[in-house]
Amino acid sequence: MKLIVLCWIVFAVLIIAPGIIAFYVSGKNI
């Protein structure tokens, strides 16, 4: 069960993170 929860948490972070990184790397210009 721990593995399943870990998988979905990591998944959620990896879905959201590129957008946040892109937002800051682009100088908040998306």
Add this chain to the structure above:
Amino acid sequence: MSPLIYYLAAFGAYTVSIILITGQSFGWNETKKSFYIGSRRISMMPSTATFCATWISPLSFVGYSMWLYRDGYVAFLASVNGWLLGLLFFPFIVRRLREKYVLSLPEWLWRTYGDVRVRKLVALTMIFLYILYLVIQFRAFGITVSYMLDIPSGFAATSLIYLFVLYTTFGGYPSVVRSDVLNLFLIMIGVTVAACFALPGGFEPKEAFDVILMKGSPETARKLTFAETFSAFAIMLSWGLGVAGNPQYAVRIIACRTKRDAYGMLSVSPFIVGWFYICVTFFVLVCKAKYPLPGSMEETLAFARLGQFLPDVAGTFLLISVIAAAVSTANSQLLLAACSLCYDLFPSRVSAGSNEEPFEEDRFLLLNRVAITVIASIALVLSHANLPDYLMLGRISWTLVAICFFYPLFFPRMVVKDMLFYVLSVALLLQSVLVFIIGISPEYAMLAVLILEAVLFKFNGYFMPEGTAWFGYKREEPR
């Protein structure tokens, strides 16, 4: 009504749609720039569509599904999270990739590091790995079509993708983008419908939640061994690095109209790809819990059998989405392989502005189409050879990508320009020996090779004192 009627109608509709949509992008005044990167005029939405459609291949669809069906969430951790890990790297290279105004990633390496041999070495590697990768697409397409149309699985079924892929690739990048918009649409419909109709009694949130958490399954109580955990993380890392350095995504960043479009594409794509994985994972977990498959069978065929458990229309959409995934990835990779062969490995020698230039451009693009046909033919023949399964072919390809591009793309300050060609040559040779001769898993070999590359760059002073040239080679700065 027999499912064959649905399958025939859907396949016919798909064929007509591809012809109508892609045919419009054949231009009269094509140039290298328009052929390879759509003249850098692709806006955010089509760029996002082609980015996601290229991402979703039979490997990330069928290969992942059958691994998940067999081994449960280890497959999710290693492959889905591994692939998504690669997305984190892309925003950092947008500026770097676009400022050189190049048409391909090997050209970018040449313009950045000034060694034309690196360009040719990497182009050669790309041709090899994309042919391997095309084999996956061709094989998955052939088996799915033979299942759908009830024709023997063999050359006839696989040849159909040959026609699709040649047609969509002959128009260059604009044609690939147009077909990818349609393909992504079909893929998303296919997996969404499959997820909605997967549960026997209709979609019910509580039951769906139990399936996602695999409640009642003995696998949830099992703890992973150290070897399994290590292997999963090694695959996760290598696939993440493979995605991050993959030229098929880099070229989409280069082809965006503006940097803003590129950043937008990278922000939206994870949500589309994420939805795809949620639907596929749910569908496969339902099948795992409710519909056991008898014996062992080829993975695409096994996946097609899982589609049988859905209502006929939903099953048809699912199978069409596998075809769309194969076509969308194959045409992108075919274009990149042809670009590597014609543009990077044997570049045109006619200088800009000369009298021959307009004819040379036409000749060059014709040559590209010949190259596309030849590469597709090789992949078609190899798809019937006794090569390893999808996951293995993907692992070999991805690790080679990571070895070629990881340091030059993401750690340019670490790279010693004069050493790059030798380091990459040694790294590729070592990886080939470790994987093909000694038989080490590609991920473990890749991790060792990446460490070796870092050591060679770090201690370059020992290998090459300042002011000396390796074997008398003099690097020339590109103009």
